[in-house]
Amino acid sequence: MGGLEQRFPVPYKNLSLEIKGNRTDLVICRYDDHFLSSQVMATQIGTMGTILHARKEEGVSIQPTFHVSVIFGKRDEPMLLAIARQLIEQISSSASSLPLVLSLGLKDHSAETLKGIVSAVMENRLW
DSSP states (O other): OOOOOBOSSSOEEEEEEEETTEEEEEEEEEOOSSSOOEEEEEESSSSOOEEEEEEEEOSSOSSOEEEEEEEESOSSOHHHHHHHHHHHHHHHHHTOOSOEEEEEEOSOOSHHHHHHHHHHHHHTOOO
C-alpha cells in the first residue's frame, strides 16, 4: 500500500489505495521552507485536477480560522474545498501551521471519498 519515504531532496510518500471502488494514487510531500509546508496530490483520473491552497489564519481570536482557495480548476465543487479544510485543520492541530497545496483529480466527490483521502493522508503524514 505505501511507498518508500525519501529524504532527499524532498521527503515524500507515494501510495495507492482503493476508495469506493476507485483506485486512488496519493503523493504526500513535505517542504522545509516557509512558503510551502506540505503538498498532497490525490488522483483517480491520472491528472492533478483542481489545485487548492489552504492555510491557517493567525490572529487574535482564540479559535483558529482557516482559509482555502482554488488556484486552478473547479471552483464550484464544495467537497474539494471541504477536503482541503479538513486536511489543513488536521495538519495544523498535529504539528504545523504552514500552508498546504492540494491537488485533487477525483472521479467521485462524495463524503466517503473525502473521509478516505483525509484518513490516508493523516495515516501517512510526514509532518
